[in-house]
Amino acid sequence: LKETATTGSGTAVNGSTRPLNLDFSKGKYSLIDLTHSGRIETYDAKNTTTTYSLMTNKTKYFTSQTQRAGVDAHYNADLVYDYYKNKFNRNSYDNLGAPIYSIVHYGVNYNNAFWSGEVMVYGDGDGSTFTTLSGANDVVAHELTHAVTDYTAGLIYENQSGALSESFSDVFGYFVDPGDFLIGEDIYTPGITGDGLRSLSNPEQYNQPAHMNQYRYLSNTEAGDYGGVHSNSGIPNKAFYNTVTQLGNSKSEQIYYRALTLYLTPQATFTDARAALVQSATDLYGAADAQIVASAWDQVGVY
Ligand SMILES: O=C(NO)[C@]12CC[C@H](CC1)C2
Numbered sequence: 001l002k003e004t005a006t007t008g009s010g011t012a013v014n015g016s017t018r019p020l021n022l023d024f025s026k027g028k029y030s031l032i033d034l035t036h037s038g039r040i041e042t043y044d045a046k047n048t049t050t051t052y053s054l055m056t057n058k059t060k061y062f063t064s065q066t067q068r069a070g071v072d073a074h075y076n077a078d079l080v081y082d083y084y085k086n087k088f089n090r091n092s093y094d095n096l097g098a099p100i101y102s103i104v105h106y107g108v109n110y111n112n113a114f115w116s117g118e119v120m121v122y123g124d125g126d127g128s129t130f131t132t133l134s135g136a137n138d139v140v141a142h143e144l145t146h147a148v149t150d151y152t153a154g155l156i157y158e159n160q161s162g163a164l165s166e167s168f169s170d171v172f173g174y175f176v177d178p179g180d181f182l183i184g185e186d187i188y189t190p191g192i193t194g195d196g197l198r199s200l201s202n203p204e205q206y207n208q209p210a211h212m213n214q215y216r217y218l219s220n221t222e223a224g225d226y227g228g229v230h231s232n233s234g235i236p237n238k239a240f241y242n243t244v245t246q247l248g249n250s251k252s253e254q255i256y257y258r259a260l261t262l263y264l265t266p267q268a269t270f271t272d273a274r275a276a277l278v279q280s281a282t283d284l285y286g287a288a289d290a291q292i293v294a295s296a297w298d299q300v301g302v303y
Pocket residue numbers: 111112113114133139142166184197230
């Protein structure tokens with residue numbers, strides 16, 4: 001049967017109202033966004049980890065409590081799609097219009113979200129450490145940027161290249177949510193205000209190193225977070241903060257996108273990332289801005 005693009009709205013994780021791009025067919029509305037070539041479809045795992053079904057509704061208003069996870073996964077995926085298209089003319093994570101599939105209500109009390117290599121997956125959190133993880137636009141951007149990275153630099157998810165993968169995902173999480181330098185603040189510890197999972201401006205606040213002399217040589221195993229990819233990302237994250245506070249968002253996002261998509265390679269080290277970003281700044285804006293990038297990395301002990 002034919003699909004018909006239409007619009008509606010839904011209730012977000014935080015209770016606000018989100019506009020939604022929907023499909024109407026066979027007498028019901030579904031979370032299928034047909035408005036651009038990277039179509040977006042959002043599914044509900046209903047707290048299993050093995051089965052899922054398209055999130056649908058009788059009306060165009062997705063306002064029930066259990067629909068909130070899907071509303072924000074769908075809305076934030078479109079927001080991130082639009083960010084990459086509008087800023088860099090990138091058509092979905094593969095730049096070929098790949099569909100973006102999201103699954104919400106994954107597992108029980110699942111305090112995580114991840115890009116599986118094919119789909120976005122979001123837990124509901126346990127209500128104490130996290131609430132529904134699709135509710136944070138910076139987290140959705142973080143995860144979809146892992147997909148972009150997989151199709152471009154291909155950074156290997158361990159040791160320094162893995163910490164760079166984490167950092168680039170946090171950096172584009174910031175660019176999609178530029179009001180603060182925290183990651184995950186909208187869904188982290190719902191009972192506490194003002195905190196976040198990580199800080200780009202002050203990584204040490206959440207027990208991340210912010211200088212090479214604090215690098216954590218952890219084991220390259222799941223228990224060691226693959227060489228500490230989520231802790232050592234504090235070092236390139238701080239270099240990013242040093243850069244963006246000098247160059248501003250518009251120049252910085254173009255420099256970071258160019259480095260990620262043109263210069264970085266799978267085994268890149270922090271030194272390679274510095275060189276890729278300095279080169280990108282030179283290409284785009286000249287020697288003075290490139291020097292600002294170089295200095296940003298000097299300050300975290302990466303040469
Ligand atoms: O850093 C991450 N993934 O690499 C997180 C962990 C909790 C939020 C969802 C996924 C961010």
